[in-house]
Amino acid sequence: MRSGVIDKPLASARPQPKPRLLAAWTVGVYAFLYLPILVLIAMSFNDSKILALPFKGWTGAWYRLALNDQALRNSLLNSLQVAAAATGLATLLGLLAAFAIYRYAFFGKNTFRIAVTLPILLPGVVTGVAMLAYFSDLGFDLSLGTVILGHLVFGLPVAMGPILARLGQFPQALEEAAYDLGALPRQVFFGVVFPYIRSAVFSGALLAFTLSFDEVVVTIFLTGRENTLPMEIWARLRTDITPEIAAASTFVLLVSTAFVLLNQWVSARE
């Protein structure tokens, strides 16, 4: 401590901004972010028919109930199908869009970039009702197919983001060298460019999947008779809240957490 006092220049002898106060604030904010989630998880294991304290001991009964609930199971399968299809399409189109922005300095490149990002800037309800009006004008029946197209719209910018960022760092000399060595465009793409951006493609796809798996707002407007898992949860929340739904919700949280952790791990390895 003594050396600290001696080393301190005169100007800093005034009271420093107190990190302790800031630290306490930060801890409080993290508690605010996580406590509700922890309460939900704890309640989903609570051996009690109502979602309230006191905590009566641990049980897996609500999870068993949710697993055996046919409607929940169907909606989970629907969610997985929708998320897989929307992610596949979003990643493919995101890859093409990222290349278009990166490769060709076409007119209105920035406008194009903002336009592609628009679906995640505008509230989901706008996307939802706009596509509902569109599909109805085209005479499409609402189904999981229309939900997939809806999820594609906001999945595309999410999938494109990491790819575009990685392409920005791509050393173009590598590409030129490959061409000089006589590689075909197809070989250059799969042998040189794609390995460089592969983890970014994967990371964007993981985020697109997470978004689609959790989505309710666009889905509400675009789904027909079939429900996705978040839709099923939403429908039941409006009438009755049960520990079973808390268990299903915890499961949804778990899936998105796993995907985001995987995404962070993939990007951290680079």
Added chain:
Amino acid sequence: MTLLYFVPLLILISYSVWRLDYLEVVHEFSLKNFETIFGSSTYRTIILRTLATSLGVTLIDIVIALPVGFFIARYGGRYRTLLTLLVILPLWSSYLVRVFAWKIILGYNGVLNSALLSLGILEQPSQLFLYNSFSTMLTFVHVWLPFMILPVITAFERLPGELLEVSSDLNASPLTTFRRVALPLVTPGVLAGSISVFALTLGDFITPSLVGGPGGIQLGNVVSSQFGVVYNWPLGAAFTLVIILIVFSLLSLALKRGALESL
């Protein structure tokens, strides 16, 4: 993309100038929907309430996020990555589920009430916690907070620490340093977060319908009911256009201040 997003947007806008006649959409230009919206005091109140809620939520989130961003960027040290990850996780997690969590906590038979009862603070459960503007604000502030903290952390990380030291060496008080040096430099990050939080609140109907009061409906609720049970698509489309215009005007304001890169 054009086919899937911009054509639908154009169709939606065209709906807003059509009108409904005996459950049939009449394809004829009129501004009747906008007259209905701005001529009715109920609708005007809803628009103003939504704007006030969005603004309030945004400001509260800014106040909460600034110290956190500053702390993590300056004193986070080796925990910085972990702390940032802990903000990213809830950002991508289902917000429906997090709204549900507040319903469990604040409800009449909820966790908060049962805890207060068992502690002897309350004699009987209070109805004050749920289904009012307090629970709506609280839930909004919670669910959108990560969208504010993340760009604010990034903004503070870009801020050179020497600048703050120089300012303090020149005898500026910590408050002056914050206000005159740090704040202007992190403004793009704050603006980026504000756009997200404001737009997300503006169009939401999940939170007001799950934890809001009967008199607390917002623009998003009106849109969803016009496209749902009420089945007046032209009026709903006009309301959506109001939302789009508000977001666009804020976006253009923010773009002028250089927030695009932080979005």
